[in-house]
Amino acid sequence: MNETILIVEDEDILREISKDYFQDAGYEVLEAKNGLDALDLFERLNIDLIILDIMMPGLDGWTVCKRIREKSVVPIIMLTARSDDEDTVLGFELGADDYVTKPYSPKILLARAKRLLQSKFSESLRDNEDKLISNNLEVDLRSHSVKIAGLVISLTHTEFEILAYLMKNKNIVVTREQMIVKIWGYEYDGDDRTINTHIRNLRNKLGKQANQIKTIVRAGYRFED
Structure with missing residues (x-):
């Protein structure tokens, strides 16, 4: 069974581009435009990895990450529009596994996700x-x-x-x-x-x-x- 990726991104174009790359690579892809939708999908479905934007309307990525970490150790890649060290450190302290700075190459994002998923098999x-x-x-x-x-x-x-x-x-x-x-x-x-x-x-x-x-x-x- 193919792994399921949840992409949480409020920018439609970025979300669709990333979705296409992951689907072409054989992954099942779920989408969420905001933090509340992301948490709803997380609660109801089996998800293997989450790609989570920080800056979103309603619940931001940090809050979503914190809530997910209260219940799960699912791998999380944070997406940030800033290369601020404090943002990165905060994401890691909240439990993120990796981060990618915008603008990013979908190929790099896919490679980073594959690496996290493959590392499950030590x-x-x-x-x-x-x-x-x-x-x-x-x-x-x-x-x-x-x-x-x-x-x-x-x-x-x-x-x-x-x-x-x-x-x-x-x-x-x-x-x-x-x-x-x-x-x-x-x-x-x-x-x-x-x-x-x-x-x-x-x-x-x-x-x-x-x-x-x-x-x-x-x-x-x-x-x-």
Whole structure:
């Protein structure tokens, strides 16, 4: 069954162009012109990835993202007309997985969406490794779930991928550039400092286990048992 993409964009032309590209690539596409319609579709239907414009009438993209994150870890790509770092950081703090700045190439947007969807199928699974365990921390690669001392914690798609990647490379320094290529691909054109925001959010959710993710100055990060 083909994955379903929800495109939330109030500009008809941009929404239709993006829709055509995703349909040509074999995806099912749902459309919403505003935040309220987007939330209604999200509540009623099974959606695999959301492309979400920030500036919309009624509910803006930030509010929609926050409400979705209260219930789901579905991958979200934010669309912004501004290249303001504060906008980007806010989007990531609310749980967005990626962002694309307008004007953008539909081909790039499609590539970024494909990358997020494909990352659901971890390389570890091809190696018959379905769980990563360290102390009280357990990452299930098949169900995309994380437990600390048996209690489930909710991570966004990108936070999960970062944690799994660090754990797979435990005791090895992983650079920000390596994480970007692994999670978003070579076509990513954003600031590598956004990794810092994802790591900060991840640490906040890991509680006491957060001290297993070490910051290596001017190098990157290392996960330690």
